[in-house]
Amino acid sequence: MEIGISTFLEATPDPVTGQPYNHAERLRNAVEEIVLADQVGLDVYGIGEHHRADYAGTAPAVVLAAAAGLTKRIRLTSAVTVLSSDDPVRVYESFSTLDGISNGRAEIMAGRGSFIESFPLFGYDLQDYDELFEEKLDLLLAIRQSEKVTWQGKHRPAIHNLGVYPRSVQDPLPVWIASGGNPESAIRAGVLGLPIAFAIIGGMPEKFAPLVNLYKQAAARAGHDPSKLQIATHSHGFIADTTEQAADLFFPSTQAQMTVLGRERGWPAYTREAFDAARSMRGALYVGDPEYVAEKIVLLRQNLGVDRFFLHVNVGTMPHKEVLHAIELLGTKVAPLVRKALA
Template sequence: MNVEIGLFSLGEVVPDPVTGARPDSRQRLRDIIEQAEAAERAGLTVMGVGENHGTDVVAASPVVLLSAIAGRTHLLRLTTAVSVLTAGDPVRLYEQIAMLDNISGGRAEMIVGRGASQRVLRALGLEPEDHDALFETKVRQLLRVRDADPVTLVGPLPQHSVQFALEPRPLQPCLPIWLGSSGTPASVDRAGALGLPLALLRTHGPFADAVPVVAAYRRALREAGRDAGTPVSMNAPGFVARTAAQARELSHPYFAAGARSHGPVHPADPRWTREEYERECGPDGTLVVGDVDEVVAKIVAQQRALGLERLLLRMDAGGVPHHLALEAITLLGAEVVPRVRAALD
């Protein structure tokens, strides 16, 4: 089985833990676009942008940034990673993704999830007890909008129900919608029951911990009468350099706090000790960090253990400097990907 390999970014704008300098937001946006261009040149296949809100990120609207990337690339699949569906409107999100699909020539996808911090969700008017039921309702509405044309939209009152045709429709006959999950049983079961591809968000810990999660997802697919071969993706932090020591030295200051969660680095976040970090980078850890040999071996092992069809690496976690991210992207595409494909053929 071949595995698609790409990138994703959360667009963090945080002080550099080495220099203390805080990047300019406009430059950060340009950097992400340039990293997507470098990814395509290097032969990677997917670029994702995650939604977050606040003063420490620049990707409040992933679709806007992906549209800019669409104008500078030709082949990359373009996905939100993730769209915070609990805080958004499924109809408007679908309309935006449909526009992106047309702009990009049929390359748009989305990963939807409940993600975002409690602080952000409360700022958007949501309380913790609202999340799960609201997410379930919105996912089902999103799928109705995708699968029916025209679609019957139901407002807060019965008399507000209306049949509505959305334009433009996506170029793709069935726009890919993945369900993002950190591996909680409820979200995995939901993805299986709905027959949606699973985007497994992993930040740390033994990657073997994901094996029973994927098994539970496959079981939920079968129990719901869905295709048990529905794709699984993993999104995880990653970095590659010429030597293993260099990969760890360069990435550790940035990943030590920022890779623990799919969110920006905060001063109060617990930081990995160097011993913990080395363990996470080791053969059994989740982080895809090392030299070319190590990263090839890690990706092949993860794919064989989990049956992954896609791997998205977050190579700028914690504000990894742009020039280092570009070097890592080039190595990933030019040297890692061909060897992974050869090993999995």
């Protein structure tokens, strides 16, 4: 089972001091995190694309490339690329370039995006939300399949027997489908025979079992072997030397960011009671000491059969040294415990 880190490069104000978090500093810190994750034996590091002031991750491939030459084995992925509002040619070129720099460690995680800022920014109509993703995913898969591409769609000019370069070291360049729990996304990934990543940030992870089954059934009907398809999950969490430390460190930034998002989306106030309930054994928050977090990941594997787990660190702004310590504990303590239990 692969274990790694995901982040949106949060750059929210410090929840204690109120001081803003400089975007440039967050980007440099991300490179340091990736290098440490590689050193402590983690398998993958993913950066999500967002286009708003409280995140610095507008160009994941650039940040990942900055760390590629400083690392040896860790896989480097978007988490996610908002494919609906991007150009598949440029997406492929960026990540095939990253693949070359890293000598075959790049991946693309393609999603429709739970945030919509990129659509007006790049001139797309939200009424075309679903259609844009389907069309651009089709083009991206055509590009990774063939050096010369002939393609025609509705929302992008046609391509007539043109080459897209550089070609990736990996053949084909891995493309994952990311989903927040949409059944249509699970079916789409299964039909295409693509690996899928589920964002589980609330409720009980075991409730995603029907979506996993839907994905596997769709894959089998389309002629793919479900046992050869990877399934990942991404959940918020934090690790410290004790569970109490982890909870107390992680709550202020999480509450601050969830309050911002709650105002935008009409969610109820985010309380400590809700936070503590979510970090229970069957909850979606992976917050605790290494033994507790490892136990939760093993339970996740038993319930959903996942092959890869992303711990999303951090939600909101946290002290960089604490984030580094959490990454170190994930690699040196949690991952060995999980692998031993699964063995």
